[in-house]
Amino acid sequence: MKRFIRPLLYTLVIVIGLLSLGVYKYSPYLLMELHASRHTPPPIDPKMSEEDYWTIKDLGNSVYAIGELSWYQKNWHYLIVGEEKAVLFDSGTGRYPIRNTVEKLTDKPIIAIPSHLHYDHVGNLSEFEDVRIIDLLSVRKLADENTLHLSRYAHLGFIDRLDIEPIKIHKWVMDLGKIDIGGRELSITSIPGHTDDSIALYDPLGNYLFTGDTIYKGAIMTMLPGSSRSDYVRSMKKLINLYGARRPTLLGGHSREADGDQVPSMDWGLVNLLNSKIKRAESDKTLYQGTLPRVLSISDEVEFYTGFEWSNK
Numbered sequence: 001m002k003r004f005i006r007p008l009l010y011t012l013v014i015v016i017g018l019l020s021l022g023v024y025k026y027s028p029y030l031l032m033e034l035h036a037s038r039h040t041p042p043p044i045d046p047k048m049s050e051e052d053y054w055t056i057k058d059l060g061n062s063v064y065a066i067g068e069l070s071w072y073q074k075n076w077h078y079l080i081v082g083e084e085k086a087v088l089f090d091s092g093t094g095r096y097p098i099r100n101t102v103e104k105l106t107d108k109p110i111i112a113i114p115s116h117l118h119y120d121h122v123g124n125l126s127e128f129e130d131v132r133i134i135d136l137l138s139v140r141k142l143a144d145e146n147t148l149h150l151s152r153y154a155h156l157g158f159i160d161r162l163d164i165e166p167i168k169i170h171k172w173v174m175d176l177g178k179i180d181i182g183g184r185e186l187s188i189t190s191i192p193g194h195t196d197d198s199i200a201l202y203d204p205l206g207n208y209l210f211t212g213d214t215i216y217k218g219a220i221m222t223m224l225p226g227s228s229r230s231d232y233v234r235s236m237k238k239l240i241n242l243y244g245a246r247r248p249t250l251l252g253g254h255s256r257e258a259d260g261d262q263v264p265s266m267d268w269g270l271v272n273l274l275n276s277k278i279k280r281a282e283s284d285k286t287l288y289q290g291t292l293p294r295v296l297s298i299s300d301e302v303e304f305y306t307g308f309e310w311s312n313k
């Protein structure tokens with residue numbers, strides 16, 4: 001009997017070791033599955049009018065913020081109108097069509113670009129003919145010809161019981177590429193971190209930087225499948241190098257309950273704060289609170305959520 005104890009102990013240690021390693025490595029996936037199993041998306045009143053569903057804010061300079069405030073995630077999408085075309089940056093959760101609302105604001109042909117490929121930013125893309133997506137190897141891998149078939153963890157719609165719809169791509173856009181919409185040239189910047197396909201859009205006319213889920217008011221997430229904390233810091237540095245001298249106003253993809261119907265508009269200083277505070281926390285881990293997620297306070301309005309030290313690195 002005694003001769004079995006030692007091999008049994010060794011096997012147990014190996015199994016526990018492998019399991020811990022698995023939890024560490026796959027914690028972003030396990031976390032999402034756990035969250036989805038406990039979460040019931042709130043119902044939407046099917047008789048809700050378009051005017052009740054969408055909140056429109058005219059920001060001046062032919063820029064409109066379109067809030068999806070009747071939905072619990074408090075999403076914000078942005079319409080930037082040029083002399084010839086208009087860009088819709090993020091198109092909603094897909095719970096309610098958006099095109100009709102957008103066409104009340106502009107009669108120009110619409111180019112739809114998502115800030116990244118999570119389900120709450122790519123809904124309603126099928127309403128538009130001209131859809132443009134960032135050209136990255138990781139995204140190309142999900143595309144067959146010019147149709148994008150998002151994976152379960154690139155889309156994350158299972159959290160809110162939403163199906164994955166194929167996305168027809170009209171054009172691929174490059175990092176640091178420009179889109180001329182007539183008298184207005186918008187710039188694309190790849191800013192991985194929240195997801196590897198995240199982008200920011202810069203509008204020189206209004207001096208706005210649209211930041212999607214990379215920077216918004218509330219809990220910024222880098223603990224999801226495809227998130228990377230070190231990429232996030234590099235992206236902050238990239239934004240500082242590109243736009244630090246111009247200090248654009250940041251317009252984010254979500255607001256908090258406490259913000260009411262206020263557009264999530266933030267001062268440029270927040271980028272410097274994110275960059276310096278996350279970098280400092282890399283050498284002083286005690287600045288983080290909690291285990292999974294680990295939470296770093298950035299300002300009164302913003303927290304930075306990340307995973308284990310080894311996952312989402």
Ligand SMILES: [Zn+2]
Pocket residue numbers: 116118194213
């Ligand atoms: Zn997201």
